[in-house]
Amino acid sequence: MAQMIANAIRQAGTNFVDSLAVFLPRMVTTLAIIIVGWLIAMLLRTLVRGLLGWLRINVAAERFGVAALLRTADLPPADALIGATVFWLVWIGFLISGIDVLGFESLQGLLESFWAFVPRLLLAVIILIIGLVVANFAWRATLLAAVNARVPSPRLLSGAVRWLILILAGAMALEQIAVARSVVLTAFAIAFGALSLAVAIAFGIGGGGIAKRILEHQFPEQQRSSADEISHL
């Protein structure tokens, strides 16, 4: 009995030692991969930030209104944000590779699905960024045009335009990463419909007047605004 126990223990010990002999190198490898990955990710982040700084991405972000959105969301400036994203993507990649080396059955395939997920995530982010840019541009263009054309409630109008585009972009981004498709679809339909209705009602109430003014702006010969009454030059 004791012998069995001893054997078992020895066996276990041997097994443990064996396992350890098998696991320890893996462990070391994993740690090495993670550390090296961290270093590489840090390096890449620095490189990317340098590159983006050289490309004056912050100016562009400012210009297209992305920077403003980032500020509102308490996010770092565009170059830092992209740098951080690169860092995390790369390091997570290394992290998963490292864990994979450990050979846990349950964690098998994680790497594969991660690498399969990254492009879609990137695409979604790009869609979102484009959406942000377009929304912001359309918002400002609408606001300025509406103010200068003396259309009432320019902020409501431009805000509606901006949110419509943002929701559309958000939905498209979520669609890309395929998170709960039906939920996204439904949510989008509800939100978009609601906004459209709101705009429709808003226009409907002020309807006649707005339509008239828009038409006036379309055909300026028929009536000029007060600004056109004097010779400015």
Added chain:
Amino acid sequence: MSLPMPVPTTARQPLWYKDAVIYQLHVKTFADSNGDGIGDFRGLSSKLNYLADLGVTCLWLLPMYPSPFRDDGYDIADYYSIHPSYGTLDDFREFLEAAHTRRLQVVTELVLNHTSDQHTWFKEARMSRNNPRRDWYVWSDTDDKYRGVRIIFIDTERSNWAWAPESKAYYWHRFFSHQPDLNYDNPAVREEMWNVMRFWLGLGVDGFRVDAVPYLIEREGTSCENLPETHDVVKFLRANLAEHFPDRMLLADANQPPELVRPYFSEGDEFHMAFHFPLMTRMFMAVRLEDRKPLVEVIERTPEIPETCQWGIFLRNHDELTLEMVSDVERAYMIDEYARDPASRIYLGIRRRLAPLLDGDRRRIELMNGLLMSMPGSPIIYYGDEIGMGDNIYLGDRNGVRTPMQWNGGWNAGFSTADPERLAQPQISNHQFCYQARKGESQTRADHSLLNWMRRLISVRQSTAVFSRGTTTFLMPANHRVLAYLRSLGREQVLCVYNLSNSAQAVELDLQSLAGAVPIEMFGRSLFPRIGELPYMLTLEPYAFFWFRLRRL
């Protein structure tokens, strides 16, 4: 008064003056035969071969009558004889005969408007108010009659009235105060003038250049120029001429715009010819502006004249280059461009000869003469201009352009054997234009001389009647530096193209209506490409010109 024996003349062609090339000269300064420093008829007779060789067909003599010479002979003291310095009436008769044998017609001066104050008529008239000659002149007790009439010699005269102390009255004069105007309201004066004409026509003179025509009659409230009564005087003289001497010619000196000269042709019953003053000014203007506009304008403004009439056209004459009849802008331009030196200005004009006006530039001298010989009218050459003679603007009045003819490099340029200081006028000594540089007889021998070029030009002109009698149609190519016109007479057509500018020019002429014709350059008889439907392209050197005879070959 007995009429002198007529000189036998060559048969005058009808309308001979229409085909004439006239040479204007002053007996006083042309050639001196007796060494007294003053030219005379014998001298002139000895130079007739030179003139005949030049190709001219008619001589126009400046006044040769007895005169105190206060206006270079235009102040006549006796209408019936020759100034003694120039010779005798017999000398004149011999000259006339010699000229006619060389087929040269002779035109003399008829100074109708006024006489010298030394003329016996005036001497008598001014003595008393009831002298029978009194009425031959225009008198007034005050000097404010005919107010507002312009004064012609604004540099020397303040008024058109002058005081005659003997009879305590004012007499009228449009020119100098020593040139009292005759009173043509008096029929006796008209009759007397016809007698004068008959005298010279009887001798064989072929025509008269009638001086100062517009001023014959005065009427209150008018400009006293071009009055209807003036035309009556002319008609009277012409009618007599037509009756007694139908083949003789009257040439009007009327410095007026062409539309105001036109009445002097009337229906062909006043003058045969009249000077075209504005054309002269415009030719100089066009070449300076390098723009054909002034020339085209003046020709288009020129009215049609009767079939028997002709314009007398000229570049220069014994007077100043007159700027009376141009606009202020034009006058200012001409003065600035052609008379920078104030000494060259006199009255409202420029006292210069052709060559100095054109800086002695042979190309421009040729261009201007080319224009003269192809424009509608009978060309008049002022003596000396055919050899590019110079002038001396410091000789006073207009004497600078009346210096002796330069014949050769000898004593007094061959004009006279007198001492140089005795000469009627001093010779030109400026080295560019002096007789050593410009002289008639030695130019005869140099093929490339201006004189020989002028001979060729005249002979080419005289080779066809199209220049003297043809119609003129302007072509208006886009390039305004090129003047082009078509002279046509019946089937005969000549195309004249001038580059008025100092740079080479290309021009495209629209000659569609002449398609098929072959242009033959008239000086060298060179063939040019046949005219087609496309614009006819020509290139011209600076100041170059072409005369093309267009032939259907």
Added chain:
Amino acid sequence: MVSVASDSLLSDELLHHLMAVGHVDVLVGVPTLNNASTIRSVVKAVHQSFARYFPRDRTVLINSDGGSDDGTPNMVRQHGSTDDTDTVTVSHSLRTVHRISTPYHGVPGKGNALRQIMTAAELTQARAVAILNADVTGITAEGIAALVRPVRDQQYDYVAPVYQRHPLDGPLVTQLIRPLMRAAYGWQVREPVAPEFGCSSRFITHCLEQDVWDTELGRVGIDLWVTGEALARGFRSCQAGLTPHPPGPPRASFGELFEQVVRSSFDCLERHAPYWLERNGSEPMAVVSPPPPTPVEPPTVAGSRLTEAFARDIENLRSVLEYILSAETLSTLERVASRQGAHLRFPDELWVSTVYEFLLAYRSGVMRRDHVVQALAPLYLGRTGSFLRQYSGAPEEVVEEALESLCRDFERSKPDLIERWNKSLR
């Protein structure tokens, strides 16, 4: 015939015309686009000016047309000479007067028309060139002569017009462009954005060498650029009276006009920054022939109509303005805006810093440039309305003095602008 010049500036036809024209002394250029109602009087004035003032000169009128469909080019070609209306002896061109009407190629816009005229002027070696505005009928022979003479007789290279007009007229010029250009370039030009000007062949050669022609500035803002270029490159410039000021019918709505003019002026300043950053103060520019004094009517618009919407506009645009304006300027602006209607007073200093900050924002690209300019329009209307109301009924001298004072305020704040310009992005 095959055209070998299909992509060159000058058509074969125009070259052909120019060959006939040869060298000229005075060239008058008239860019047109559908000016049938006014072109006759312009051509007539040009001819009168040639006849009365340049009778000896070689002259040409070149009309560069942008493809009018109302027969403008034919009206230029067929216009009878004015000789028949003037006495021949009084005024008469001694020379052939050439008149050319030719279409220009490339992008429609005044820039290409001007470029073609300038190229023609260079080819014909024109001594003096005047560019006219075909939109108006008020141009006179005297006005044209005034533009030409300083170049022809006094060796000036550029002549800007001076209009005889009421100081309350043309507020875009008096409130914005004039003071801005004056402060920047250091020259007191009254009408920097005039469509008429005179210039020398030297200046034209210089202009043709610049790379402005294919830009947006060249297309819509060439008038302003020409002024700026003359000042910035040290060409000898002066002003000459053009009378009376011809108020043309507005061809574009206020919005379009404002955007074009303001964008052009900002673009100009950007191009010429190396010049004006070094310059301080301003010098008066000689007025060679002042316009003859003719009484002028003040404009009739009540300023209050322009300021009605001011407060609301500021509120609406706040989220845009905060990118453009400094916090201090924006808050001052909001304070000013809160005083409604008839009480609105838009102070000079605030207007100066507003304009300068817009210029800086335009340059640094905080947003699309047209958005920057569009955001300035309501502020300009507010300022203009405030000014018009404050000075309506005031004597002309008082208004002139107020405008002069505004110009001086622009000059006074320029060092600050230069500092921020040099510090800002880029």
